Amino acid sequence: MCSVCGCETSDSLTSSFVQPVQKEPRLIHLEKNLLEKNNFYAECNRARLNEEGILALNFVSSPGAGKTTLLVKTIEALQAKQVIKVVEGDQQSARDADKIRASGAPAVQINTGKGCHLEAQSVGKAFDELQLAPADWVFIENVGNLVCPAEFDLGELCKVVILSVTEGDDKALKYPHIFRAAKLLLISKIDLLPYVDFDLQACIAYARQVNPAIEILTLSSKSAEGLERWFDWLFQQSQQVHVVE
Amino acid sequence: MHELSLCENMLSLLEESAQQEQFSQVLVIHLLVGELSCVEPEALLFCFDAIKNNTLAETAQLVIENVPGRAQCQACAIELKVHSFAECCSACGGILDVVAGDQIQIKFLEVC
Numbered sequence: 316m317c318s319v320c321g322c323e324t325s326d327s328l329t330s331s332f333v334q335p336v337q338k339e340p341r342l343i344h345l346e347k348n349l350l351e352k353n354n355f356y357a358e359c360n361r362a363r364l365n366e367e368g369i370l371a372l373n374f375v376s377s378p379g380a381g382k383t384t385l386l387v388k389t390i391e392a393l394q395a396k397q398v399i400k401v402v403e404g405d406q407q408s409a410r411d412a413d414k415i416r417a418s419g420a421p422a423v424q425i426n427t428g429k430g431c432h433l434e435a436q437s438v439g440k441a442f443d444e445l446q447l448a449p450a451d452w453v454f455i456e457n458v459g460n461l462v463c464p465a466e467f468d469l470g471e472l473c474k475v476v477i478l479s480v481t482e483g484d485d486k487a488l489k490y491p492h493i494f495r496a497a498k499l500l501l502i503s504k505i506d507l508l509p510y511v512d513f514d515l516q517a518c519i520a521y522a523r524q525v526n527p528a529i530e531i532l533t534l535s536s537k538s539a540e541g542l543e544r545w546f547d548w549l550f551q552q553s554q555q556v557h558v559v560e
Numbered sequence: 561m562h563e564l565s566l567c568e569n570m571l572s573l574l575e576e577s578a579q580q581e582q583f584s585q586v587l588v589i590h591l592l593v594g595e596l597s598c599v600e601p602e603a604l605l606f607c608f609d610a611i612k613n614n615t616l617a618e619t620a621q622l623v624i625e626n627v628p629g630r631a632q633c634q635a636c637a638i639e640l641k642v643h644s645f646a647e648c649c650s651a652c653g654g655i656l657d658v659v660a661g662d663q664i665q666i667k668f669l670e671v672c
Binding site for chain 1: 562565566569570572573577581583587591596597598601602605623624644645646648655663664665666667668669670671672
C-alpha cells in the first residue's frame with residue numbers, strides 16, 4: 316500500500332529506491348499519457364497533411380519484407396502522373412533513401428540510432444526537408460519492426476503492414492498490435508509461394524481474426540502480379556484526402 | 561528499445577509539470593501500464609534507472625501499477641478479461657473491442 320495516500324499498489328514493481336531529501340512532499344494528480352508528446356506532433360503533422368490534401372502512408376513490416384522494393388516499383392510506375400516523396404527510417408545507413416532517389420523520387424533518411432521506430436517530431440522535420448506541396452503523396456517507410464511502430468502515430472492517413480510469404484503465415488496472431496493498427500495488409504513476394512510452406516488462406520483468416528476490418532492485397536514486386544490492384548488502392552485513398560481551396 | 565523513448569517522454573512531462581506546479585524534485589512516479597500496451601515493465605524500470613541521473617527525477621521511485629486488459633464483445637456485449645488483441649469472445653466467438661488496459665499513463669506524482 317502507498318504510505319502517502321493509501322492506494323493499493325497490488326502487482327506493482329518498483330525501481331531502486333534512493334533516500335529522498337527531507338522536504339514537505341505533496342501529491343500531484345497528473346493523468347498524463349506518456350505518448351502525449353508524440354501524439355501532439357502527430358496531430359500537427361496530420362493537420363498539415365489534411366490542409367494540403369497530401370496522402371501520407373506509414374509502411375511497417377519485419378526487416379526484409381520488401382518495403383523499399385515495393386516503394387521503388389510504385390514510384391517507377393506512377394511518378395509520371397503523381398508526385399511521390401519518401402521518408403526513410405533505419406537505425407543506420409542511407410542505402411534505402413539512395414535506392415528511392417535512384418528511382419526518381421525525393422527522399423529524406425532518418426537514422427534512429429538506438430531507436431527502433433520513427434517518431435512524429437522527426438517525421439515532421441522530414442516533411443519540411445522534403446518541401447511537401449499540395450496533393451503530394453508521402454510514403455513513410457518505418458524501421459523494420461513489427462512491435463514498436465504500432466505505438467507511435469506519425470500523423471499518417473493509415474498504416475500499411477507488409478508481410479512476405481517467406482515469413483510465418485501466423486504473424487498476425489504473434490504481433491496483433493500492428494495488424495490491428497493497420498488499414499491494409501500487403502502479402503508480398505507471392506511469386507515465391509510455390510517454394511515455401513505458407514498457407515495464404517490461413518494468413519488471411521488470422522489477419523481478419525485480429526482485425527476484421529483489415530483490407531488485404533497480395534502482390535509480387537518481382538513478377539508485378541497484383542501491383543495494379545495496389546496502385547488502384549492508392550488512388551482510392553488519395554481521393555479521400557481533400558484539398559482545401 | 562522503445563521503453564527508453566517512453567522514459568525520455570516521461571522526463572519531458574515531469575519537467576513541464578515542474579514548471580506549472582512549481583516543484584523541483586520528484587519523489588515518486590505512479591505509472592499505470594496496461595497489459596495490452598506493448599510496454600515491458602521491467603524494461604521500463606531498467607531504462608528509468610539508466611536515464612534519471614542529473615534530472616529532477618534523480619531520487620524518484622518509479623512505481624508501476626499493471627492494469628489488466630478488458631474488452632467488450634461487439635456481438636453479445638459481455639465484458640471479458642483479455643491478455644492480447646488476438647482474442648475473440650469466449651462466449652460467442654465475436655469480435656472484441658478493448659475497453660481497458662492499453663494505456664501508459666502517469667497517474668500521480670509525489671513531489672517537493
